[in-house]
Amino acid sequence: METPEIHGPGASAGAERSESAGFRCDALVVDDHAVVTVRGELDLATAPTVLTEVLGTLAPPVTDVVVDLRDVSFLDSSGLGALIAAYRGCVECGTTLTLESVPNHARRVIEITGVAELFGLAPNREAR
Secondary structure, three states: OOOOEEEOOOOOOOOOOOOHHHOEEEEEEEOOEEEEEEEEEEOOOOHHHHHHHHHHOOOOOOOEEEEEEEEEEEEOHHHHHHHHHHHHHHHHOOOEEEEEOOOHHHHHHHHHOOOHHHHOOOOOHHHO
16 A cells, blocks of 8 residues: 555645635545545635645546545535536546535535536435
């Protein structure tokens, strides 16, 4: 097993730190799997960081990326746009992207915009 590679704000010299409203985004790569963990608000100010982190994991041997949203407190159209762009980037590289632990408020945004299928999310009756 390879040593985990950590990406994220502050992971390398000169990296920008985006901490608005308690926001944090980190990526962990182990072997062929990547997990991007997002905390705080996923909005206009933070969406570019999330996209950069996901796309930064797309190098061989990574074959699947999981975006953990369990600690996302807010998701707007810019945040959703970043997730869709990340999905498209993964598809172009032949990598799968999965959303994990999606809070109901974020799931609702994803479902009402009609993109839940992109992320393999089954309908959630509680989110309505």
